[in-house]
Amino acid sequence: MTKCIKNVICTFCGTLCDDLEVDVSDDGKRIEQVRNACAIGAEKYLHVGNPGRVVVPRMRQADGTYKDVSYDEAIDFTAKTLLKAKKPLMYGWSSTNCEAIAEGNVLAEKIGGVVDNCATVCHGSSLLAIQDTGVPSCTLGEVKNRADRIIFWGCNPAHAHPRHMSRYSIFPRGFFSAKGQKGRKIICVDCRETDTAKVADHFVRIKQSYDYEVFDALRTLLRGEEIPDEVGGVPREKLQELIDICKGGRFVTLFFGMGLTHTLGRNHNIDAGINFIRDLNDYTKATLIAMRGHYNVTGAGQVLGWQYGYPFACDLSRLTTARHNPGETTSVDLLVRHEVDACMVIASDLAAHFPFEATRRMAHIPTITLDPHICMSTELSDLHIPVAIVGVEVGGCCYRMDNVPIDTRKVIDAPEGVLTDEEVFQRINKRVDELLAEAGCKDAAEYLEYLEKQEA
């Protein structure tokens, strides 16, 4: 007899769907069936029971093979490695809960590390633009209940956020949007005719990297000024049509994704987008929301934001002040310029999603990876600490892409002996305190001096 757990929160993408139904076995150890999830969400829950799960930490030997070690040894190694490093990088945080992130930041503060989350390679530029310009935003609930004009710009929810369209943006019937899809006009702007473009009413294909120009042209048209016959591969008439559609709506929402932040212009593209939405507010109600990828990348930014004032790339290596300087304290730049001497990857896969130049550096400095599964980062690190999966084996607070905090649930028990991210950080913190006390040092800087004296 299986037990059905309702309203489970799916911890895969930033949409954080909260209506999953998961059948678990009587002993609460196995997931039998998942309903209401997308292909990716279902796979996330169903593959948990696959054979080959790592349940004890693995340390890489000199010959390249791995040896199983105990959690105590792993935590001792981590504490010593981080204390020995002058400027360790602690990257990731997007696939764990806010509690673990807060505990990790305590550690970063102690050892003088650089804390950076996945926003650095996805919506970091959006955050820069939001700091510069502000953000006329709303929640996904408002989109569902009010929006009648949806623009997808440089994002592809059909693939990256599979249930976004059915839960919030295109199909659902809401309080003021009772007609559902029939009452909405969907516009998709992209350089590829994506599967999202195929369900849109209007697809505007722009030339790759011409987003800024097109935004500018739209703003110019909105103010009733003249533009050239063609901008970024789009004819003037088409742009005018877009403006007319937007002006004719009661509530416009612009969703934007990596197509804007990864391409030429970066934060300036988002700047232009925000200003376009601001201008549109002269005629109707208009908002925009960033399509955040990992389920808690927003939360990682929130926690860093309320603790240090910066949403990503926060350098705590001075031990007394937090610094944030994109291009200098961002992970890719730090790795490429060889400015960090140890690396800790938490709940993300640096090696699979960073340019190779950065990965290569990571592979040649002491690296510790906290991840429930085997991934590229674990295969290139010196130590892999397996942890429980948030949203499946442990609950915790996560932030949806519209900055709404949602408490995720535990569905099954973690394999015996496997710690959670939060517990691992608590134990590392404790070990760091012990090491500092043993050496009679008050902070990491003193500990470095102590180590130098020891060597001399």
Add this chain to the structure above:
Amino acid sequence: MTAGTPSPLVNLFEKEDFEDWSKPHLVGATTEYSSLLALQAKKEGGERKYGNGIIVSVVTCTEIKQGVAIETGKTSQAYFDACSVIELDDEDFKTLGINKNTNVRVTSAAGTVVLKAIGARQGLYPGLAHIPMGPWANIVVPSYTYSTGEPCFCGFDCLIEPAPEAKIESAVKLMHEKCGLEYVGDPHYD
């Protein structure tokens, strides 16, 4: 140049920039490499033709197949199938003179990797190619961030050359080889 032999450009990056990991990479190389390619293309007189290859602008994006495969496992066959490909427009297949599902060598300012060229799953236009995000794509993604922290994941120029004989490496082996680490395999997935 015959099909399968890499262009001199590939050798340049393999030898001088790529193998010596101890030297920080020249971060400004992206734009210089693009203009170099453009210049070469003009010299050859053909549109985007260079040697027996073509020059395309590459974007790397997520895909549902890749997303599912990430959850299945990054050492799985599903991940390999989803990510070790490059999507090209039909026109570009004609210009390259190859059939679909042929291996090609992709070279950018950052490095070079062998991928399988497949037809576009989501509409492209001639001169635009797509590689799903993953270790294979990242070999050719330039690390220059324009002081924002974000590397050039979208819109970097690549040279695509037919390489039907070349082999596509598995993710872990590729990373180990390119990082200069010895690949010893692992009981967890071998």
